[in-house]
Amino acid sequence: MPPSSAPTPGDTIAAILADPRFQAATAVLEREHDRMVEDIVTLTEIPAPPFAEEARAAAYLAMLREHGLEEVEQDAVGNVMGRRRGTGNGATIVVAAHLDTVFPAGTDVTVRREGTRLFAPGVGDDTRSLAVNLAFLRAMDAAGIRTRADILFVGDVGEEGLGDLRGVRHLFLEGRHRDRIQAFFTVDSPEVDRIVTGGIGSKRFRVTFRAPGGHSFAAFGLVNPSYAMARAALTLADLSAPTDPHTTHCVSVLGGGTSVNAIPNAVWMEVDLRSQSAAELARLEAEFLAGVEAAVAAENAARSTREGAVTVEIAPIGDRPAGHTPASADIVQLATAAVAAHGYAPRQEYSSTDANIPMSLGIPAIKIGSGGRGGRAHSLEEWIDVEKGESLRGMSASLATILAVAGLEA
Numbered sequence: 001m002p003p004s005s006a007p008t009p010g011d012t013i014a015a016i017l018a019d020p021r022f023q024a025a026t027a028v029l030e031r032e033h034d035r036m037v038e039d040i041v042t043l044t045e046i047p048a049p050p051f052a053e054e055a056r057a058a059a060y061l062a063m064l065r066e067h068g069l070e071e072v073e074q075d076a077v078g079n080v081m082g083r084r085r086g087t088g089n090g091a092t093i094v095v096a097a098h099l100d101t102v103f104p105a106g107t108d109v110t111v112r113r114e115g116t117r118l119f120a121p122g123v124g125d126d127t128r129s130l131a132v133n134l135a136f137l138r139a140m141d142a143a144g145i146r147t148r149a150d151i152l153f154v155g156d157v158g159e160e161g162l163g164d165l166r167g168v169r170h171l172f173l174e175g176r177h178r179d180r181i182q183a184f185f186t187v188d189s190p191e192v193d194r195i196v197t198g199g200i201g202s203k204r205f206r207v208t209f210r211a212p213g214g215h216s217f218a219a220f221g222l223v224n225p226s227y228a229m230a231r232a233a234l235t236l237a238d239l240s241a242p243t244d245p246h247t248t249h250c251v252s253v254l255g256g257g258t259s260v261n262a263i264p265n266a267v268w269m270e271v272d273l274r275s276q277s278a279a280e281l282a283r284l285e286a287e288f289l290a291g292v293e294a295a296v297a298a299e300n301a302a303r304s305t306r307e308g309a310v311t312v313e314i315a316p317i318g319d320r321p322a323g324h325t326p327a328s329a330d331i332v333q334l335a336t337a338a339v340a341a342h343g344y345a346p347r348q349e350y351s352s353t354d355a356n357i358p359m360s361l362g363i364p365a366i367k368i369g370s371g372g373r374g375g376r377a378h379s380l381e382e383w384i385d386v387e388k389g390e391s392l393r394g395m396s397a398s399l400a401t402i403l404a405v406a407g408l409e410a
Contacts, residue, residue, distance in 0.1 A: 008337075009330070009333040009334045009336070009337040009404075010337045010340075010341070012334060012337070012404050013334065013337040013338045013341050013400055013404060014341065015408075016400050016403055016404055016408055017341060017400060019408065021143045021144060021145050021408075022143070022145070022399075022400065022403070022408075024142070024143035024144075025139035025140055025142070025143035025145060025399065026139070026392065026396050026399075028138060028139040028142045028143060029135055029136075029139050029392055029395055029396070029399075030388070030392055032135060032138060032139075033135075033386075033388050033391065033392065035135075036131050036132065036134070036135040037118075037131075037386050039063070039130075039131035039134055039135075040111075040118065040123065040127055040128050040131040040384075040386070041111045041118065042059070043056060043059065043060065043127045043130055043131060044109055044111050044118075044120050044122060044123045044127045045109055045110060045111060045120070046059050046109075047101075047103075047105065047107065047109055048099050048100050048101050048122065049100070049101065049103055049104050049105045049107070050100055050101075050102065050104070050158075050160060050161055050162060050163055051100075051158070051162075051163065052105060053078060053099040053100045053157045053158075054078065056099050056155075057074065057078055057079075057080050057099055057155060057157065060080050060099065060130060060155040061074055061080040061155075063134055064080060064081070064082040064134075064153060064155075065082070067082070067134065067137050067138065067141070068141070069082025069083055069084055069137070069153065070082065070083045070084075070085055071083045075170065075171070075175055075176075076170065076174070077157060077158070077166055077167055077170040078099075078157040078158075078167065079154055079155065079156045079157055079167045079168075079170065079171060079175075080099075080154070080155045081152055081153060081154040081155070081177075082152070082153055083150050083151070083152050083153075084137065084140070084147075084150065084151040084152075084153065085150055086146065086147045086148050086149045086150040086151065086406065086407075086409075087146060087147070087148050087409055088148040088149050088150070088407070090150060090180050091148070091149045091150065091180065091182055092149060092150045092151070092152050092177060092180040092181050092182060093149050093150070093151055093152070093181070093182060093183040093184065093185070093402070093405055093406050094151075094152045094154055094171070094177075094181055094183070094184045094185065095133055095136070095151055095152070095153050095154070095185045095187065095402055096133075096153075096154040096155070096156050096168065096184070096185065096186050096187070096354060097126050097129035097130045097132075097133055097154075097155060097156075097186065097187045097188065097370075098126045098129075098155070098156050098157070098158075098159035098160070098167070098186070098188065098354060099126075099130070099155045099156060099157055099167075100157055100158060100159055100160050100163055101121060101122030101125070101126075101127075101160065102122070102125075102160045102161055102378050103121040103122060103380075107121050107380075108121075109121055109122060111123060116385050116386050116387040116388075117383050117384070117385050117386075118383065118384050118385075118386060119381060119382065119383045120382065121379075121380055121382055122382065123374075123382055123383065123384050124189060124190055124374035124375075124377055124382055124383065124384040125188070125189060125374075125377045125378065125382065126159070126187075126188050126189070128190060128370045128372070128374070128384050129187040129188055129189075129370040130155055132187060132370040132371060132395060132398075133153055133187055135395065136395075136398075136399050136402065137153060139399065140399075140403075145403065145408065145409075146408075146409040147403060147406035147407055147408060147409055148406065148407030148409055149182065149183075149405075149406040149407055150180075151402070151406055152177060152181070154171065156168050156171065156354060159188075159353070159354050162204075162317060162318060164318050164319065164320065165320055165354055165356060165357055167354070168186075168354040168357045168358075169357050171357075172357050172358055172361060172363070173357075181358070181363060182363070182364070183331055183363065183364045183365065183405050184354075184355060184358040184363060184364070184365035184366075185355075185365070185366060185367075185368055185401075185402060185405075186353050186354040186355050186365075186366075186367045186368075187367075187368055187369070187370050187398065188353055188354070188367050188369075188370075189367075189369055189370070189374065189377070190369055190370050190371060190372045190373055190374040190384055190385075190394065191369045191373070191374075191394075192339055192342070192344055192368065192369035192370075192371055192393075192394040192397050192398060193339055193344040193345055193346055193347060193369070194347060194349055194367075194369060195332065195335050195336065195339065195346055195347070195348050195349070195366055195367070195368060196348075196349050196350065196351045196353055196355060196366060196367035197324065197325045197326075197327065197332050197348045197349070197350075197366050198276055198322075198323070198324045198325070198348075198349070198350035198351075198359070199320070199321065199322055199323040199324065199350070199351070199352065199353065199355055199356030199359045199360065200246075200274050200275065200276055200320075200322065200350050200351060200352045200356075201274065201275055201276075201277075201278055201281045201320055201321050201322025201323075201352075201356070201360075202272060202273060202274045202281075202318060202319070202320045202352060203272075203273045203274075203281060203284075203285050203316070203318065203319055204270065204271065204272050204273070204316070204317045204318030204319070205270065205271045205273075205288075205314055205315065205316055205317060206268060206269075206270050206271075206314075206315045206317050207229070207232065207268060207269050207270075207271060207292060207312060207313070207314050207315075208256075208266060208267070208268040208312065208313045208315070209225035209226075209228045209229045209232075209256075209266070209267050209268070209296070209310055209311070209312050210225060210265060210266045210310065210311050210312070210313070211223050211224065211225040211228075211263070211264070211265060211266075211308065211309070211310045211311070212265060212307035212308040213258070213262060213263050213264055213265030213266075214262070214263045214307065215261065215262060215263070216260075216261045216262055216263055217261070219263055219307075220263075221303060221304050222263060222303060222304050222305075222306070222307055223299050223300055223302075223303045223304065223305055223308075223309060223310045224263050224264070224299065224303065224310075225256075225264055225265070225266065225267050225299075225310050226256075226257070226264055226267050227299050227302075227303075228295050228296050228298070228299035228310045228312070229254075229267050229268075229269055229295070231294075231295035231298055231299065232269075232291055232292045232295035232296075233251045233269060235288075235291030235292075235294065235295060236249050236251060236271065236288055236291060237249075237251075239284060239287050239288065239291070241284075242280065245275055245276035245277035245280050246275065246276050246350065247274065247275040247276070247277070247280050247281070247284060248272075248273075248274045248275070249271070249272070249273050249274070249284060249288070250271065250272045251269050251270075251271055252269075252270050252271065252272050253269065253270040254267075254268070254269050254270075255267070255268050255269075256268050270317065271288070272318075273285055273288060274352075275322060276322060276324075276350050277322060278321065278322040278323075278360075281322055289314065292312055292314065293312070296310050296311070296312050320352055320356050321356055321357065321359075321360035322356070322359075322360065323355075323356055323357075323358075323359025323360035323361075323365075324359060325355075325359055325364050325365055325366055327348060329364050330364070330405070331364040331365070331366055331405050332348065332364075332366060334401055334404040334405055335366055335368060335401045336348075337404075338397050338398075338400040338401040338404065339397050339401075341397070341400070342393055342394070342396060342397040342400075343393070344397065351367065353367045354367075355367050368398045368401055368402075369394055369397075369398060370394065370395070370398065371390070371391045371392070371393065371394025371395040371396075371397075371398065372384055372385050372386055372387070372390055372391040372394055373385040373390060
């Protein structure tokens with residue numbers, strides 16, 4: 001007889017959904033849904049502003065320890081994690097959610113309930129996912145599920161903004177588990193149908209232009225750093241930004257000067273460059289930096305430098321690598337099959353998430369959803385809907401994906 005063909009991703013997902021242990025796990029998710037919602041509220045109301053995630057990290061570390069994971073620890077940059085041991089002698093997949101929010105210290109993070117909706121800054125991005133990962137852990141334990149791969153549950157720091165993915169960057173470049181990680185999930189945002197398979201790279205700079213300055217009338221004719229900055233900004237505006245690969249640039253924040261009647265001695269701008277393509281991002285960066293130098297030279301040629309010339313300082317403030325997990329990769333195929341099996345229309349997208357780091361290193365990585373619905377992310381009116389039916393449907397799809405990649409032990 002000819003050898004049987006290997007199971008398709010759809011076959012693998014169907015087998016998991018039909019397995020009595022998985023059905024028992026989803027029953028636990030349903031039974032403990034209110035506990036999961038309570039975890040969301042508890043964690044959301046612990047502020048986690050950029051670079052100050054310590055209080056939430058401590059609470060999440062205690063939750064991981066309470067759930068009986070092995071090797072529960074906090075690493076050098078503040079990530080907290082614990083290992084759920086598999087049968088495969090240390091091969092590891094990571095299931096992560098980020099601890100930080102975009103909101104500054106002092107933001108009111110009290111959760112407001114309206115029916116099945118919860119409103120609070122950061123409630124969906126990414127606090128819900130932290131609680132959902134705990135619910136996955138409880139459900140697997142209660143159902144007696146074993147996986148071939150170890151699962152390292154991680155609450156990571158520094159995903160948002162100028163955090164620059166520092167938590168996951170450390171995990172993969174310096175963390176003690178880095179050589180054992182074979183696949184990576186970031187659970188980030190509720191929407192399960194959006195599977196992020198591509199990482200949008202970004203380069204961010206603070207560019208400071210300096211000059212001697214002087215009285216706007218009496219010293220007129222001296223070089224003006226504002227004009228150099230304006231030239232540089234317009235040079236960036238004129239650079240090509242293809243739609244395929246999708247590439248963007250933006251002068252985002254401006255500052256400097258001392259008075260309306262003074263030639264400034266220092267002005268600055270912050271700039272954001274992005275692309276789906278690492279090569280395109282490098283091209284954009286090189287052309288922008290050349291444009292800055294040309295703008296400085298043009299201003300120094302246009303006006304007097306008798307008191308001194310315009311100079312420029314270019315400080316990198318962000319560097320997120322681009323990357324991509326191919327559509328043919330098992331992790332993508334299994335996630336797509338699991339999402340479709342739950343009645344969603346899966347779509348593969350690019351975004352900037354913690355998955356950028358492993359993608360850039362060639363490690364299979366995607367972003368999956370935590371279930372339910374949400375909106376107004378990064379605003380004070382951020383919300384999620386924890387209506388049980390839709391919530392459980394999405395959670396089931398993501399848990400099936402995780403188990404398929406980790407290998408559900410027979």
